[in-house]
Amino acid sequence: MRHESLFSRLAVLALLVIPATQAAADKFVIFGASGEIGGAIVEEALNRGHDVLGVSRDPARLTNDHANFSGARGDVTDVDSIVELVPGADAVIIAVSGVGEDNSPDSATTYRAAASYIEAAGRLGDAAPHVIQVGGGTTLFTNGVHGLDNPDLEPGTRRHGLYFGHWQALEAYRAAEGVTWTVLSGNAGAMQPGERTGRYRLGGEETLFDAQGGTFLSTPDYAIAVIDVAENHEPIGRRAAVGPPLE
Numbered sequence: 001m002r003h004e005s006l007f008s009r010l011a012v013l014a015l016l017v018i019p020a021t022q023a024a025a026d027k028f029v030i031f032g033a034s035g036e037i038g039g040a041i042v043e044e045a046l047n048r049g050h051d052v053l054g055v056s057r058d059p060a061r062l063t064n065d066h067a068n069f070s071g072a073r074g075d076v077t078d079v080d081s082i083v084e085l086v087p088g089a090d091a092v093i094i095a096v097s098g099v100g101e102d103n104s105p106d107s108a109t110t111y112r113a114a115a116s117y118i119e120a121a122g123r124l125g126d127a128a129p130h131v132i133q134v135g136g137g138t139t140l141f142t143n144g145v146h147g148l149d150n151p152d153l154e155p156g157t158r159r160h161g162l163y164f165g166h167w168q169a170l171e172a173y174r175a176a177e178g179v180t181w182t183v184l185s186g187n188a189g190a191m192q193p194g195e196r197t198g199r200y201r202l203g204g205e206e207t208l209f210d211a212q213g214g215t216f217l218s219t220p221d222y223a224i225a226v227i228d229v230a231e232n233h234e235p236i237g238r239r240a241a242v243g244p245p246l247e
Contacts, residue, residue, distance in 0.1 A: 025068070026090040027051045028230055029129070031076035031113070034061035036193070037134055037219060038095035042069065044223040045230070055085060077112040082120035087127050091230040092117070094133040099161035108165020110136070111172065118176045130180040130233050132226055133173070136166030137188030140241055142207040147188055170239055182229055183239040186222050187215040190243075194218030199245045200225050202235070208243025217244050 028045050032038035033054030045052050046066045054062045055074035062071030074081045076094055086092050094117065100107025114133060121128035138147035148167060153160045166185075173181045187207050200221045201208060209215055225242045229235070 025050045026231060027053070027088060028091050028093060028227075029053045029055060029086050029089045030093045030095065031055045031074065032095035032097075032134075033064075033071070034058070035095060035097070037191075037222070038093075040219045040223040041093055041095055041226050044220065044227045048227060048231075050227075053085065053089070077109060077116050079116045079119045079123070082117055083123055086120070086129055087124065089129045091233070092129045092131045093226060093230060094131060096134075097162065099158055099165060103156055103158050103161035105161055105164035105168050108161050108168070110134075110162075111165040111168040114169035114172045118172060118179055121176075121179045125178075128179065130182070130230070130236070132182045132184060132229055133169060134226075135170060135183040135185035135239060136163060137186050137190065137207070137241075138163040139167045139170055139239075140185055140188065140207045141205050142188075147207075180233075180236055182235055182237075184222075184226060184229065184242050185239060186217055186242050190215035191217050191219060191222055194220070196220035196224070198224060200242055201245050203241035203243060205239070206241060208241050210244040211247050215243060217242060 028050055030038055030042055030052055033042050034056045042052055042054055042064060046068055051068045054064065054069060054071045056062050057075050059071045059073045072085060074085050076082060076096055094113050096109045096113055098109035105111055117131050140147055148163060153163060170183050173183060195218055200217060207215060222242055
């Protein structure tokens with residue numbers, strides 16, 4: 001069964017059994033829905049009344065029993081899998097991480113996911129949804145110094161592969177044509193589980209600080225930012241830093 005038909009069935013069911021105020025809910029496909037960040041994004045979307053198709057290579061890990069949630073087996077590094085799963089969605093969210101056995105940036109899941117989505121979008125044309133990818137904070141500047149300008153990031157190590165994989169993913173989107181994309185980068189090492197305060201702010205290429213010089217942003221607040229962007233489709237075609245409110 002193709003998953004665009006699943007979305008169509010969910011929409012019909014929504015018209016029959018839920019109030020009209022929720023019939024216009026958005027439909028989001030979330031790759032990496034079983035992970036910590038992906039799971040927080042799923043919860044935020046469901047709490048707002050949206051329909052979510054959570055995707056994992058191991059669908060047994062997709063245990064959410066919310067009425068608006070459905071799970072599917074899929075692989076965001078497989079172009080055919082993306083082409084099958086995303087048509088009909090209002091936005092696609094990629095929340096994955098990892099690196100291959102050689103620890104190279106080329107093998108990083110983030111980069112492979114971006115490259116695969118760009119290729120899939122080329123096949124889908126105008127039917128390709130807006131994609132929002134979780135970016136790495138190490139690709140931001142802090143007081144004018146780029147996070148990857150670090151002599152301790154030795155090629156061949158896992159950290160090097162992960163951090164530069166995020167950079168290559170961002171550069172792939174920047175070079176792509178005909179793709180509607182956004183990369184949202186939380187501050188490096190500062191995004192952790194915590195309270196949902198409902199407060200965050202978006203920036204550009206620089207790490208964001210609060211008035212006390214802190215950079216902490218809870219994962220639930222990062223998820224708010226992701227779903228806000230998914231709902232409003234703004235910003236488009238750029239990377240945005242996500243950080244704490246100034247005050």
